[in-house]
Amino acid sequence: MPDPMKIRATLVGDSTEVKTIISHEMETGQRKDGQGKIVPAWFIQTVTATYAGKTVLSAQWGPAVAKNPFLAFKFKGGAKGEKVQITWVDNRGEKRTDEAVIG
Amino acid sequence: MSVPLIALFALALLPASVLAQGSAVDEIAKYRAALQDGNPAELWEARGEGLWKSPRGPKNVSLERCDLGLGPGVVKGAYAQLPKYFADADRVQDLETRLVFCMVTFQGFTDAEAKKGPFGGPGRKSDLEALVAYVAGQSRGVKMNVSQAHPREQEAYRLGEKMFYYRGGTHDFACATCHGDDGKRIRLQDLPNLSSTEGARKAYTTWPAYRVSQGELRTFQWRLNDCFRQQRFPELVYASDASIALTMFLARNANGAAFDAPAIKR
Amino acid sequence: MDTTRREWLKSGGGVTLFTLLAAAGWLKPDHALAQAWSKSAFEAKTVDEVEKALGIGAPAQSKDITFVSTPDIAENGAVVPIGIASAIPKTEAIAILIEKNPSTLTANFDIPAGTDPAISTRVKMAQTSNVYALVKADGKYYVASKEIKVTLGGCGG
Numbered sequence: 001m002p003d004p005m006k007i008r009a010t011l012v013g014d015s016t017e018v019k020t021i022i023s024h025e026m027e028t029g030q031r032k033d034g035q036g037k038i039v040p041a042w043f044i045q046t047v048t049a050t051y052a053g054k055t056v057l058s059a060q061w062g063p064a065v066a067k068n069p070f071l072a073f074k075f076k077g078g079a080k081g082e083k084v085q086i087t088w089v090d091n092r093g094e095k096r097t098d099e100a101v102i103g
Numbered sequence: 104m105s106v107p108l109i110a111l112f113a114l115a116l117l118p119a120s121v122l123a124q125g126s127a128v129d130e131i132a133k134y135r136a137a138l139q140d141g142n143p144a145e146l147w148e149a150r151g152e153g154l155w156k157s158p159r160g161p162k163n164v165s166l167e168r169c170d171l172g173l174g175p176g177v178v179k180g181a182y183a184q185l186p187k188y189f190a191d192a193d194r195v196q197d198l199e200t201r202l203v204f205c206m207v208t209f210q211g212f213t214d215a216e217a218k219k220g221p222f223g224g225p226g227r228k229s230d231l232e233a234l235v236a237y238v239a240g241q242s243r244g245v246k247m248n249v250s251q252a253h254p255r256e257q258e259a260y261r262l263g264e265k266m267f268y269y270r271g272g273t274h275d276f277a278c279a280t281c282h283g284d285d286g287k288r289i290r291l292q293d294l295p296n297l298s299s300t301e302g303a304r305k306a307y308t309t310w311p312a313y314r315v316s317q318g319e320l321r322t323f324q325w326r327l328n329d330c331f332r333q334q335r336f337p338e339l340v341y342a343s344d345a346s347i348a349l350t351m352f353l354a355r356n357a358n359g360a361a362f363d364a365p366a367i368k369r
Numbered sequence: 370m371d372t373t374r375r376e377w378l379k380s381g382g383g384v385t386l387f388t389l390l391a392a393a394g395w396l397k398p399d400h401a402l403a404q405a406w407s408k409s410a411f412e413a414k415t416v417d418e419v420e421k422a423l424g425i426g427a428p429a430q431s432k433d434i435t436f437v438s439t440p441d442i443a444e445n446g447a448v449v450p451i452g453i454a455s456a457i458p459k460t461e462a463i464a465i466l467i468e469k470n471p472s473t474l475t476a477n478f479d480i481p482a483g484t485d486p487a488i489s490t491r492v493k494m495a496q497t498s499n500v501y502a503l504v505k506a507d508g509k510y511y512v513a514s515k516e517i518k519v520t521l522g523g524c525g526g
Contacts, residue, residue, distance in 0.1 A: 066490075070489070074484070
């Protein structure tokens, strides 16, 4: 079970600001280990953020997104106490969904 | 009309390097500022809190009975007063040493088990790093207040100071070689003067830190270990008296400054 | 200056980026990018792959695409903060292309209606390179670019 991501959702005026730090190695497939062998690529391919059943962001990533990736965006709407969900799926098929309460 | 135009033209012809020199430092400051917005260290802090509160080890108890200097289970402000002499261990201990002590004493781990894998890497998590991140984060904003009341604490400080200036290894380096004066630099990296109060404060209050170049949360024990490696010194043994003495020297020199870690660094 | 127009024109501008885009699979008519993770797009190499013009044309340079909190120098290429904001109406997608990375396309963000056309993330850069912010708005493509200097390589070892 992959590690949880940290999500912060804040109401700013009539918009919700979302910031997240995702725990993921984001291996490029370029790196060599101590024995000189290539470490296989292992990275998040899709990220989807939803609020009230609607997708507020969807992204496709390659391995060049940084390790333990940071993502910030803003959408119109949201209310305190409601939840924002973020789901990621990586190239191994592993996935993780976390949610945050809008504060 | 033509004079300003000529001036502009001349400006455009200046070699880029002349314009870039002064601004390189500014741009790096901008880079560091841009990093502050989201610190992956929070992932370690969250994991560390879980590890602190969960029953673990052969005795299946949590670390909440561990006394970090402010009483059993008191985590808030604990980092800012370490290292410290602990009677139950009869030793001056920094946070990492104290965590190992508590893991052995209360949770039933062996010393070797507790110290296993102190520095994480790809595919290899370190519980100690997570615990350090959690405990350190609970001292954010607290002024450094390391004690020198106990003779053993004073002794550790004196030893640390001696080590700071001690030249050795293949390159005849001391910590002071790089960190004993103002204005030193390695390539683009400004080196803090750790022998000054200001330098010690800035440095000590920002470790542990998420080290971008490592992609990991790194502790003060790691920082010292890596310095020794770069000095071509023999390995600084994890949680050794020597490592605690150096930590005591720098931590106590940072007294009075507000602690602000886990930070994020290159 | 965020949009390096002078450099853009010097490097033969539109042709270079057009090549990049073609190589990255962005100019394919089916534009699978918006729907799912596209292997060909993310594995596409840069300037030495040339594809024929696909009828979309080179993206227009736009001053309405800005880099926000994006430093000119990264102390370490492993983590380079990139922020992009588009003031172009009906922005549907924002993509980040890094010219000198082993694979050009780094990330694509689909912006649904109601979401600010602005994202902030962090990328890996193998070396000093031009970074392109590519925006799809109302079916058309726009671009802004910026050079980011890297002082240490972040892509392997």
